[in-house]
Amino acid sequence: MKKNDKKNLVIVESPAKAKTIEKILGNNFLVTASFGHIRDLPKSTLGVDIENNFTPNYSTIRGKGEITKNLKALAKKAEKVYLASDPDREGEAIAWHIAHTLKLDENENNRIEFNEITASAIKDAIKHPRKIDINKVNAQQARRILDRLVGYEVSPLLWKAISSNTSAGRVQSVALKLICELEDEIKAFIPEKYWDINGEFQDKI
Structure with a gap:
């Protein structure tokens, strides 16, 4: 050609x-x-x-x-x-x-x-x-490497500690932590009684 x-x-x-x-x-x-x-x-x-x-x-x-x-x-x-x-x-x-x-x-x-x-x-x-x-390119590589490090290094620890059906991820692990922290706050909340008092007042001075 x-x-x-x-x-x-x-x-x-x-x-x-x-x-x-x-x-x-x-x-x-x-x-x-x-x-x-x-x-x-x-x-x-x-x-x-x-x-x-x-x-x-x-x-x-x-x-x-x-x-x-x-x-x-x-x-x-x-x-x-x-x-x-x-x-x-x-x-x-x-x-x-x-x-x-x-x-x-x-x-x-x-x-x-x-x-x-x-x-x-x-x-x-x-x-x-x-x-x-x-x-x-480097931004994508950083994300991909973090995905791999978290997934391949942390997941085996979860398999041993919890179950083989569990896994860790760059995003899901952080999201799960935030949910757990919020749930802890909900459980630790101590309700207190309070009242609203309404009144009508007239100034007679």
Whole structure:
């Protein structure tokens, strides 16, 4: 295939969006889907190096091998790759993982985002690509690492102390603590009797 014959590759999260976006962009573009995340922390181990600044150790998600292989093949033949995952921190992380997997230049303006599937929004996004926002990526990574540390480190303690059906979580554990504290306040409340006294007074001075 000659260089001029190469198409630009756009990678979205959802396959439902791919065909619509491809029709909008025209013949010079090929749109495919990553079906969400392609890499994550492994399920079989903690996946976080606590001794090395909490470095996450990512691996390809089970069942995503063929998708990853297809993305690599398409990217290899593409003129340019655009990362069009959702416009939030999760989507930013997905774009970052795809860029890492496809060995794309992190300093390249290849990240595009749009909030609606319309011709004007899609075409405007293609005209204004940017670099991956590493701050959003780090925000997502921090949340993911905390999820893993709390879930994998605290849950086993609950299994031993309470039941194998219990679990701990970054959000649910804090929410449960707040509920328990409120319940303790309710139980510790001591009711006191009080009366309202109403009167009518007339000044005779």
